[in-house]
Amino acid sequence: xxxxxxxxxxxxxxxxxxxxxxxxxxxxxxxxxxxxxxxxxxxxxxxxxxxxxxxxxxxxxxxxxxxxxxxxxxxxxxxxxxxxxxxxxxxxxxxxxxxxxxxxxxxxxxxxxxxxxxxxxxxxxxxxxxxxxxxxxxxxxxxxxxxxxxxxxxxxxxxxxxxxxxxxxxxxxxxxxxxxxxxxxxxxxxxxxxxxxxxxxxxxxxxxxxxxxxxxxxxxxxxxxxxxxxxxxxxxxxxxxxxxxxxxxxxxxxxxxxxxxxxxxxxxxxxxxxxxxxxxxxxxxxxxxxxxxxxxxxxxxxxxxxxxxxxxxxxxxxxxxxxxxxxxxxxxxxxxxxxxxxxxxxxxxxxxxxxxxxxxxxxxxxxxxxxxxxxxxxxxxxxxxxxxxxxxxxxxxxxxxxxxxxxxxxxxxxxxxxxx
Amino acid sequence: xxxxxxxxxxxxxxxxxxxxxxxxxxxxxxxxxxxxxxxxxxxxxxxxxxxxxxxxxxxxxxxxxxxxxxxxxxxxxxxxxxxxxxxxxxxxxxxxxxxxxxxxxxxxxxxxxxxxxxxxxxxxxxxxxxxxxxxxxxxxxxxxxxxxxxxxxxxxxxxxxxxxxxxxxxxxxxxxxxxxxxxxxxxxxxxxxxxxxxxxxxxxxxxxxxxxxxxxxxxxxxxxxxxxxxxxxxxxxxxxxxxxxxxxxxxxxxxxxxxxxxxxxxxxxxxxxxxxxxxxxxxxxxxxxxxxxxxxxxxxxxxxxxxx
Numbered sequence: 195x196x197x198x199x200x201x202x203x204x205x206x207x208x209x210x211x212x213x214x215x216x217x218x219x220x221x222x223x224x225x226x227x228x229x230x231x232x233x234x235x236x237x238x239x240x241x242x243x244x245x246x247x248x249x250x251x252x253x254x255x256x257x258x259x260x261x262x263x264x265x266x267x268x269x270x271x272x273x274x275x276x277x278x279x280x281x282x283x284x285x286x287x288x289x290x291x292x293x294x295x296x297x298x299x300x301x302x303x304x305x306x307x308x309x310x311x312x313x314x315x316x317x318x319x320x321x322x323x324x325x326x327x328x329x330x331x332x333x334x335x336x337x338x339x340x341x342x343x344x345x346x347x348x349x350x351x352x353x354x355x356x357x358x359x360x361x362x363x364x365x366x367x368x369x370x371x372x373x374x375x376x377x378x379x380x381x382x383x384x385x386x387x388x389x390x391x392x393x394x395x396x397x398x399x400x401x402x403x404x405x406x407x408x409x410x411x412x413x414x415x416x417x418x419x420x421x422x423x424x425x426x427x428x429x430x431x432x433x434x435x436x437x438x439x440x441x442x443x444x445x446x447x448x449x450x451x452x453x454x455x456x457x458x459x460x461x462x463x464x465x466x467x468x469x470x471x472x473x474x475x476x477x478x479x480x481x482x483x484x485x486x487x488x489x490x491x492x493x494x495x496x497x498x499x500x501x502x503x504x505x506x507x508x509x510x511x512x513x514x515x516x517x518x519x520x521x522x523x524x525x526x527x528x529x530x531x532x533x534x535x536x537x538x539x540x541x542x543x544x545x546x547x548x549x550x551x552x553x554x555x556x557x558x559x560x561x562x563x564x565x566x567x568x569x570x571x572x573x574x575x576x577x578x579x580x581x582x583x584x585x586x587x588x589x590x591x592x593x594x595x596x597x598x599x600x601x602x603x604x605x606x607x608x609x610x611x612x613x614x
Numbered sequence: 615x616x617x618x619x620x621x622x623x624x625x626x627x628x629x630x631x632x633x634x635x636x637x638x639x640x641x642x643x644x645x646x647x648x649x650x651x652x653x654x655x656x657x658x659x660x661x662x663x664x665x666x667x668x669x670x671x672x673x674x675x676x677x678x679x680x681x682x683x684x685x686x687x688x689x690x691x692x693x694x695x696x697x698x699x700x701x702x703x704x705x706x707x708x709x710x711x712x713x714x715x716x717x718x719x720x721x722x723x724x725x726x727x728x729x730x731x732x733x734x735x736x737x738x739x740x741x742x743x744x745x746x747x748x749x750x751x752x753x754x755x756x757x758x759x760x761x762x763x764x765x766x767x768x769x770x771x772x773x774x775x776x777x778x779x780x781x782x783x784x785x786x787x788x789x790x791x792x793x794x795x796x797x798x799x800x801x802x803x804x805x806x807x808x809x810x811x812x813x814x815x816x817x818x819x820x821x822x823x824x825x826x827x828x829x830x831x832x833x834x835x836x837x838x839x840x841x842x843x844x845x846x847x848x849x850x851x852x853x854x855x856x857x858x859x860x861x862x863x864x865x866x867x868x869x870x871x872x873x874x875x876x877x878x879x880x881x882x883x884x885x886x887x888x889x890x891x892x893x894x895x896x897x898x899x900x901x902x903x904x905x906x907x908x909x910x911x912x913x914x915x916x917x918x919x920x921x922x
Contacts (some may be wrong), residue, residue, distance in 0.1 A: 258740060259747070260742065261849070262849045262852070263748035264742060264848070264850075265747050265748050265749055265847055266850075268746075268747045268748060276772060284830060340702050393893075393894045419892075420892045420893055421892055421893060421894045422892075422894060423893065423894055423897055425852065425853040426853075426893060426897075427840075427843065427844045427853050427854070428638050428641065428884075428885075428888075429845075430633075430634035430637060430638065430771075430774075430885065431631065431885050431886075431888035431889045431896075432632055432888065433634075434627060434630050434631050434634060434642050434889065437627070437630075438623075438627050450845075451749070451844065451845040451849075451853050452853075453845070453846060454749065454844060454845030454846075455843055455844045455845060458773075458842065458843055458844070459771075459843060461759060461760070462759065462760065462761060462771040462772065462773050462774065462842075462843075463761060463769065463771055464760065464763075464769045464771075465760040480748065482746065482751075483748055483749060483750070483751060484749025484750065484751055484846070484847060485751065485845075486751035486752070486753065487751075488753075488759075523824035
C-alpha cells in the first residue's frame with residue numbers, strides 16, 4: 195500500500211457491531227462461506243486470471259488521500275472501506291472475503307492512470323472503486339478499457355460518457371439539474387436565474403444544460419452566467435452584480451475552496467439566503483463542514499442523497515459509518531454513492547455467478563440494490579443508476595432538511611437530446 | 615446592463631463596487647507584505663508563504679475552539695488573541711526555517727525556490743495529518759459577520775472594514791520599523807549593498823533571520839484574517855500564492871511603496887473588470903495588463919536607485 199494511512203483496523207470493531215450495522219444480507223450469505231465457495235469453484239468463476247482464490251478476492255481502492263482532492267475523496271474512501279467490511283461480515287462475495295489494495299492518486303491525473311494500470315496488471319484486482327474528479331476518470335478510462343477492468347465511479351458528473359468498463363454510481367448531469375430547476379420554477383415561481391460556476395468542464399456542461407432547460411423548456415430567463423478560475427477567493431464584484439440584476443434564483447456550481455469564500459462573502463454582503471433563493475448542485479454536507487452552517491443556512495441543494503434522509507436503510511448506514519469513522523464525520527452525496535460501489539459489485543458478481551469482467555459488465559443492467567441508503571437504486575443499460583432527485587435546505591447545524599423528492603426514479607440520460 | 619435603474623441605485627452600486635475594490639486591495643496588500651519584505655531583503659522567494667498563512671488560519675481555528683471551551687465569555691474578542699498567536703507561531707517557525715534551511719542556501723538563490731517549495735509540500739502534508747484532509751470551519755464572533763447599512767441601498771461589510779483596518783495597521787507598523795528602527799536601518803543598508811553593510815559591522819545574517827521571521831509572522835496574521843473571507847484547509851494556501859507573487863513582482867522588489875502601488879493597480883483593475891465581464895476573463899485581462907506593464911518596466915513599478 196502506498197498510502198500513509200493505516201488500513202482499517204478490524205480489532206477495534208466487534209463482529210457483532212458490524213453485523214448490526216449491516217443493512218443487507220443476501221440469501222446467499224446465509225450459507226456458510228466455505229460451502230458457498232465450494233459451490234462456486236475458483237476455476238469456474240474466474241476464467242481470466244483475476245486475483246481470486248478459494249477464500250479471497252482482491253479489489254482496488256483508487257482515490258487521492260494526498261494533494262488538493264484529499265478534502266473531497268476522503269469520504270469516498272471511508273464509505274468504500276465500510277461497505278467492504280460489511281460485505282465481509284455478511285459472508286463476502288460468492289463465499290470469498292474481500293481484500294482491498296489501496297492506491298493513492300495524489301490528486302494528479304497521470305498518477306491515477308499509472309496506479310490504475312498497476313492495480314489491473316500487477317495486482318489483477320477484480321474491480322476498482324475509485325476516482326472523483328472527471329479529469330481523473332478520463333485519465334484512467336483508456337487503462338480500464340485496454341486491460342479490461344471494472345471501475346465503480348462515485349461522483350455526480352457532467353455525463354457525455356458511457357463505457358462497458360465503468361459503473362457510474364453518482365448522478366449524471368440531467369438527473370441532478372432538471373428536476374431541481376422544475377421544482378424551483380414551480381414552487382418558487384422563479385422567472386430569472388443567475389448561473390455561477392467554477393471554470394472547468396463539470397460546471398460549464400451543467401450550466402449549459404441548465405440554461406437550455408431554463409430557456410427552452412421553462413420559458414424563463416437567464417440574466418447572467420459567470421465562471422471563476424478554480425481557487426478564486428474574491429466574489430465581491432459578482433455579488434454586487436447579482437444585487438444589481440436581482441435574479442429570482444442564484445444557481446451556483448462553485449467547487450473547492452472557492453465555495454467557502456463565496457458563501458462567507460455572500461453572507462457578509464448582506465444577502466440573506468432566507469429571502470434570496472439560492473440553488474446549488476455542488477455543496478454537500480462535506481462542503482458545509484468547511485463553509486460553516488451559519489454561512490449557508492437557507493440555501494437549497496439538489497442532490498440524490500442527504501445524511502438526514504429518514505429511512506431505515508439510511509439510519510443503519512449513518513450509524514455504522516459514524517461507528518467506524520467517528521461521531522463527528524458527515525456524509526455527503528458522493529460518500530453515499532461511493533458506498534454503493536462495493537455492494538453493487540457484489541450483487542452483480544452474484545447475479546453473474548462469476549468474477550469475469552465481461553460477465554459482470556453484461557450482468558450489470560437490472561441489478562437492484564434495495565438496501566441503498568438513498569432508498570432503492572437500479573443499474574440502467576447505460577451503466578448509470580436510476581435514482582431519485584432530491585432538494586434539501588441547509589440548516590445552521592450543517593445538515594439538510596429534505597424539501598422535495600421526485601415521485602419516481604429518474605432515468606439516467608448521459609447523452610441528453612436537446613441539451614447539447 | 616444599466617437600463618431601468620434610477621440614478622440613486624446606480625450611485626449605490628458604484629459606491630459598493632468601489633468598496634469591493636478597496637477590500638480586494640487590502641487583501642492583496644496583506645497577503646503580499648510578508649513575501650515582499652523577505653524577497654526585498656534577501657532575494658529569497660518564499661514558496662511556502664501560503665502555507666505560513668494557513669498555519670495562521672489553523673491557529674485561529676484552535677484559538678476559537680479554546681475560547682469556546684474555556685472562556686466562552688470572551689469569545690467575541692478571541693480574534694485578537696488568535697492573530698497574536700498566529701503571528702508568534704508563524705514567526706517562530708519562520709525563524710527556525712531560516713536557521714535550518716534558508717541560511718545554507720544564500721549563495722544559491724535558485725535553490726531556495728526549490729527548498730521552500732519542498733517545505734510547502736511538507737507543511738501541507740503536516741496540516742493534513744494533524745487537522746485532517748477536510749476543510750475546517752472557523753466560527754467567527756457575531757459582531758464580525760454581516761454588514762452595516764450606510765444608506766438604504768449601500769451596505770458595507772464589517773469583515774471588509776476589519777481587513778482594511780488591519781492592513782492599515784500592519785502596513786503602518788512595517789513602515790515604522792523599516793524607516794524608524796535600527797533593524798529597518800540595517801535592512802535598508804543590506805538591501806542597498808550587502809557586502810558593504812557587512813564590512814561596516816552589520817550582522818547581515820541576523821538581519822536576514824529577523825526579516826524572514828517577521829515576514830512569516832505577517833503571513834500568519836494575514837492567514838488568520840482570511841479565515842473571515844476564505845477557506846481553511848491543508849492546501850488553501852495555494853489559492854493565495856499566485857496573486858501574492860503577482861503583487862510582489864509587479865511592485866518591484868525592495869520597495870514597500872511599490873508593493874502598495876502594485877496591490878492597488880491589480881486589485882482595482884481586477885474588481886472593475888470583474889464587474890463588466892466574467893471572472894475568468896477579468897483574470898486574463900488583469901494578467902495581460904500586468905505582463906504589458908512588466909515588458910515596459912521589467913524591474914517592476916518602483917525600484918531603488920542603487921549604484922552597482
